Amino acid sequence: MRARFLLSEVGIGLRRNMTMTFAVIVTTAISLSLLGVGLLANAQVGAMKDYWYDKIEVSVFLCGSLSESPSCSGGVVTSAQRLAIQQDIQEMAAVESVFYESQAQAFTRFQERFKDSAIAANVSADQLPESFRVKLKDPTQFAVIVSAFSGRPGVDVVQDQRSILEKF
Template identity: 80%
Template sequence: MRARFVMSEVGIGLRRNLTMTFAVIVTVATSLSLLGFGLLSNSQVGVMKDYWYDKIEVSIYLCGDLSEAPSCSAGKITIPQKDQIEQDLKAIPVVQNVFYESQADAFKRFQERFKDSAIAQNVTPDQLPESFRVKLKDPTQFAVIESAFSGRPGVDVVQDQRAILEKFFRLLNVLRNGALFIGLISVLTAALLISNTIRIAAFNRRRETGVMKLVGASSFSIQLPFLLESIFSAIFGWAVALGLLSGFKVLIDQRVAPLLTFTRFFGWDAVWIASLQLLAVGLFVAALASLITLRRFVKV
């Protein structure tokens, strides 16, 4: 079968069902865009986890004048206790680095973090505790530090920053899964619309296909133009979705990233990988929906 004849049939079919073709393109573009946003959300969660987990520290707050923990009943931590804690920390294999932060250092960091807030004016250095900030080789080994220093004389509290981040990432995971679910549902909707479009196209061209059957055309030659129509529509929809995802990335780079400098965002590589995944999904769904519909409504 000549390629020129097939392409002419495809062109005729697309023009004849212009409204339905446009609806398919818009639906595919919307569904792939939603699924793409879900994939990019997944990439963003991964980037943020890698970025923040690498910065996670265990904070060991030391007893001060205002501490009320039972381990602080003897009052403010002494210099020998402080030196012993630091020595013991450095001897633990899972510890990568140990940083001591005095009350003055804690106050300076607090002022920098909350410089635009009224709360910064109501806090004095003596209200902030001394601490050891411990970076672990493996952030999941917090229990080793907690068991060794929690409740120890001179130690007020042992805080794991990972526990705080886990709550945040659980929320992000819910939002990501929701975006992926909506995207998959919309892809299913696109598949149903493609199937319905093929049915309408097959009905409108039943005379042409009837003639082809009479002259002995194979099932493949009759069904191929319909299949290519749905595939071309899916490709056009994918191109629109790619444009939307690229625009979303540009928006993040130019508008969002300069405002949220405390974290990282997914790169262009994530956009290209997601676009290839979306192209594969779009082609698979279009081909599958078309083949199932054609086997039922276009028979030889």
């Protein structure tokens, strides 16, 4: 009996104060919608980060004719230095795979990537450095590669694409 009385009083109160009831319902709906959008955006950014994290490579650029790094004071990387760097990369436990990219391959890839840009006509193959593209088993282990190869004779710079994802 008391439940019926309580529900009837709630109904009478809601009918008398229709504007406030409508405002509460609309505010609650908007708040829940914004919460849902925020949760979906967070989940999507996380999924996108995981997807791209697996595709990230570390690039070890070798000294070329235009390199100005202190580790390139000896000039262009020699065949012996290149072979030693490649062997050291392959022997690292954190490395999943290594791909060597010559100046010609780098130039071809550059031309494909920037074919519609005016800058592509102003770049020659000798301006692009040789490099090793290193895929890591765990992309968070970038510091291992940096510490092992930064400043080493024959290595111009070690670049990690992971810094792009750190913004997320």
